[in-house]
Amino acid sequence: MRSQRRRTFLKTKLRMLLSAVCGLMLCVRGGAASQPQQVTWGAASFPPFWQMGQGEHPGGAFGDVQQLVLDKLMQYRHEFYYSNFNRLLLTMQKGERLCLFGLRKTEQREVFLRFSEPFLPLPEYGVIYRHEERARLQPYLLASGRVSLDGIISDRRLLIGHVGGRSLGREMDSLLLDERSKPRATVFIITNIQTIQPLMGMLNLKRLDLVLGNALEARYYGSLLTGAEAFDFMPVQEGQRQLAAHFACSKGAWSESLIAQINELITDPQLKAQAAERFATYLPASDRQRYLAGVAESLDQALGSNVNEL
Numbered sequence: 001m002r003s004q005r006r007r008t009f010l011k012t013k014l015r016m017l018l019s020a021v022c023g024l025m026l027c028v029r030g031g032a033a034s035q036p037q038q039v040t041w042g043a044a045s046f047p048p049f050w051q052m053g054q055g056e057h058p059g060g061a062f063g064d065v066q067q068l069v070l071d072k073l074m075q076y077r078h079e080f081y082y083s084n085f086n087r088l089l090l091t092m093q094k095g096e097r098l099c100l101f102g103l104r105k106t107e108q109r110e111v112f113l114r115f116s117e118p119f120l121p122l123p124e125y126g127v128i129y130r131h132e133e134r135a136r137l138q139p140y141l142l143a144s145g146r147v148s149l150d151g152i153i154s155d156r157r158l159l160i161g162h163v164g165g166r167s168l169g170r171e172m173d174s175l176l177l178d179e180r181s182k183p184r185a186t187v188f189i190i191t192n193i194q195t196i197q198p199l200m201g202m203l204n205l206k207r208l209d210l211v212l213g214n215a216l217e218a219r220y221y222g223s224l225l226t227g228a229e230a231f232d233f234m235p236v237q238e239g240q241r242q243l244a245a246h247f248a249c250s251k252g253a254w255s256e257s258l259i260a261q262i263n264e265l266i267t268d269p270q271l272k273a274q275a276a277e278r279f280a281t282y283l284p285a286s287d288r289q290r291y292l293a294g295v296a297e298s299l300d301q302a303l304g305s306n307v308n309e310l
Helices: 001-026 060-070 085-093 131-140 148-153 170-175 195-206 215-226 253-266 269-280 285-309
Strands: 038-044 079-081 098-104 113-115 128-129 162-163 187-190 210-213 231-235 244-250
Touching: 038 060, 038 085, 038 131, 060 098, 060 244, 060 253, 060 269, 079 085, 085 244, 098 269, 113 253, 128 131, 128 195, 128 215, 131 148, 148 170, 162 195, 187 210, 195 210, 195 215, 215 231, 253 269, 269 285
Parallel strands: 038 079, 038 098, 162 187, 162 210
Antiparallel strands: 098 244, 113 244, 128 210, 128 231
16 A cells, blocks of 8 residues: 555656646647647847847847737747747757747758748848948948958958857858968957847947948947947848748657648748838838848749749
8 A cells, every 4th residue: 555655656746747847848838749739939138139028029020020920820829938049049959849930040950940931031141330431341342232251351450340159151150260260360259148239339439340240230239329320231242142030949749730830821922021021120221122122022033933833
């Protein structure tokens, strides 16, 4: 009898422990394992893409676009887990049940993440600079309207800021390092920061001449630091043209069905156009039309490809 009571007690403790571990690991809970009723979404503190504490769901460019899709996934209950970007990726790498929007698809991440189809076209990376410094970039301005990053980095009169660990694409990343894989003499890298704000502050104080980023960051930090759109942006020749944000969840049987349902939604051209329009409100006016024109062109090409396949 005592042995049986002990076995019952141990089984109860084990169920409690598993339940607690599931909560700590951000599990998708409720219903059958193949049809979870709750999904936990990560949100990083990385303005202007993610902004915290603005309502029931995360704000910012990615937060607003993500909500367009979550509003259509009504069969799930969505919760949000706020942390820094590196910690969110580490959580997913450990196999804990978590999803995230806004990720670029890379070979390294595909090892532990299940990605959706590409959803949101992203603006190109380039250089952010103060209005009055445009003349210093003139020698590196190309007919395409882009600047040569290789040329800029070779100019020892220009100091460029970059967030360590942030990939800008293979070609741009390789230009930032010398043959010993150390930062080039004209590249100033700050690691262990979660936003680009410290570098933008240095740019505003003229301690840096340029910062590597995109047009969203140029507009957001110009308004934040100066009360006006004080910074300009110019794409670089070496930048990757076709950038896209995906939905991604840590791998496991639980996420296969979820990603499949997301794919059914985000392949709708109308929803893609709506997402791009919402995202474009975060861009400077000078970049907005160029971005939307590029999105419209890619949607037209996709529709044309679908017609040709019929």
